Amino acid sequence: MSANTEARTQDVVWRRRTPMGDLLAWGAWLAIVLATVLSFRQISDATIWDFVWDAPQQGADLLSRAVPPRWSYASVLWKPLWDTVNMATLGTLLAVILGIPVAVLAARNTTPSVLLVRPLALFVIVASRSINSLIWALVLVVIIGPGPLAGTLAIALRSVGFIGKLLYEAIEEIDPVQVEAVEATGATRAQVLSWGILPQVAPAIAGIGVFRWDINIREATVLGLVGAGGIGLQLEGSVATLAWPQVSVILLLILATVVVSEWVSARVRKAIT
Amino acid sequence: MPEVLPAAVLEVACLVKRYPTGDLALRDVNLRIGRGEVVALIGPSGAGKSTLIRCVNRLVQPTSGSVRLDGAEVTGLGSTALRRERRRMGMIFQEYALIERLTVMENALSGRLGYTGFWRSWFRRFPQADVAEAFALLDRVGLKEMANKRADALSGGQRQRVGIVRALMQRPELLLVDEPTASLDPKTSRQIMRLILELCTERGLAAIINIHDVALARQFAQRIVGLRAGAIVFDGPPDSLDAAALTAIYGDEDWSATLGQGRKATDEEEEHHSTVPDVERLAGLA
């Protein structure tokens, strides 16, 4: 009996993948390693390595100059911080308002035309998502001038795609029978949207909005670097004048704000679900 | 079938539905339903029962043929005219299809959407008469106290009652009922079926009821239509539904138990009548 099994196990060669699968997996790993090595060589060529070896010292130096933070500087920062939070909040609100129709047009089950309107809405979403809010800010500062208005719009333009994408996925997952039931009562298209679909995705809208708001608080802290309002402007000024004690105050303030916003966001999302 | 046909509320003629996949769900269905007539539609899964009633209110678009509601053609109507016709056909669904996150009252009022402008419905400003009617109907089905509960807090039987109220809020002439008891236990199933029947009688409503349960169909319907592979293979009173007819609908099987069970169930129901309090109350109100 045992001799029998032994004989058979020798015939069977166990493999994790098929030979072709093996080849593909190894090829993929090789490609990744090769791409990484080649890319790193290029980056390394563009780098002055003396500076890099110096980095620990530079870092220690920065730290020693940044401590202790110049707390008195905080008094100048309240208004920019207020602007930062407002830009994030107003921008998110605007993005929710714009994102809902985009999502409705993009979702397979609500779009008026799968062939015409849906691809357009999907393009709006991918374009909005591809462009970082800082780049949107860069563009908007050139167009409408520096200030928090440009920042708010930049936040909104970047967030429309994010909200639109998550929301249209949520719309595609709703229970279609509830929609059918509303249609069967003789409701209009608008009523089907507001009675059959909206109640099903309302929690998703709130959740996605708050989630993005939390991200936007972070994003808004840097928009000032390109002149789009908020605390980034003070940061830019302090870095440019090498006022590191001020930089540390700003970073600590940002840290506190982000921690609070993350807490609020988590609480709200928990309450919704 | 009676010799003198009552005035038809629904006439389906030569109805064909072919899905884009190529499946022929309905082949040349002809059906005539009189005012106040309650018809049970039986047949195996995939026979086209659901497709047939969805073709009537055009949740599914028929491929060809005609559907006339009270003499008026429904196929080929534009969206506005279709909505107007849909208001006259209440639909009751298998999985209740309530708007889960809205309250019982809002679900009931949603039956009036076809009569209400968008903004009025958005702000829930329905005419007082509609709200009063919703309360009356909820009371009728024993759910008045639940008006402000969310639909997803209700039990299956309660949800289906709300579904019935929603359909009746349309003040329909015809009820399209799709497997009303498939998600319910046997006792609740009988209560729901009886409620639908009582309401149809009270209001002189015609109804097509898709139903899996042959015994329930025999017990409650005045007429039974059997559908097999998209074609009508039986049409007659419950009494004439014998083993041969069931074989024609479902294929070969020993039907003696099923046919017996129908009568036994009826006896049980007789006993129930005296023990189920809300049935008494319902009867009193009627």
Place this chain on the structure above:
Amino acid sequence: MSASHATSNPYAAQAAGWRPPPLIGSRALRWALLLGGLAWFVAALVTMEINWARAAEGWQRGARFLAAFVPPDFVSKWDDIAEGLLESVMMTVVSTVLGLVLSVPVAVGAARNLAPRPVYLLCRAVLVVSRTFQEVLIAILFVAMFGFGPLAGTLTLAFATIGFVGKLLAEDIEATDPAQLEAMRATGGSWLQGLAWGILPQVKPRLLGLSLYRVDINFRESAVLGIVGAGGIGATLNTSLDRYEFDTAAAILLLIILIVMACEYASGVIRRAAL
């Protein structure tokens, strides 16, 4: 219907009393939130210093900017564009690989079911710092430390990758079925074997998904780091906008969108092939 007419009085009274249920139960809280929200909204708008005259000019410039998209100018600054994009792509590759290699041990350390308390706290601290600060802020510090150029950007993105992948992966590890790890330990496997056989198979789909998603994010982020001198296409874009060369800027933006779309498509294909 006439019968119900007689009984319609009690229902009419009830109907008159019916209001759609409010979103927030407590009346006081409802009003407080409404008024507070309104007050904040007005205050936010009033304190936002908007140069309306300048903003009004924006219509013209905006129209000019949009007009620049038909057709965009890929040609006149092509060398700069190509170099910047290539650099962005290379930064993406290196930073993603480096970030992933580092984020796996951090994630293991930040998983409550695997790491001892001190290691857990340390790794969680790393994740919090990495996630709190926007990439650009980190880049400013890294440029100050490592000098201008793509290395600073690459390290920034790698650091951000640790925070992103590390946190989500740690959550996934904490949610794994402990019985599988126990079973591997019971066979006499080492701690590392336990990880490889008891944990890895469970989190592999998530790890792959996060990695692919992070490629996407890193590319998009690499496009802005140039603004603070950390390499990539951002510098080229910044210059073209500064010089009002909208048609070149349009070309760059379109290319970014295109590459992101390609990444998303590729990641979909890879995910389907690998899982």
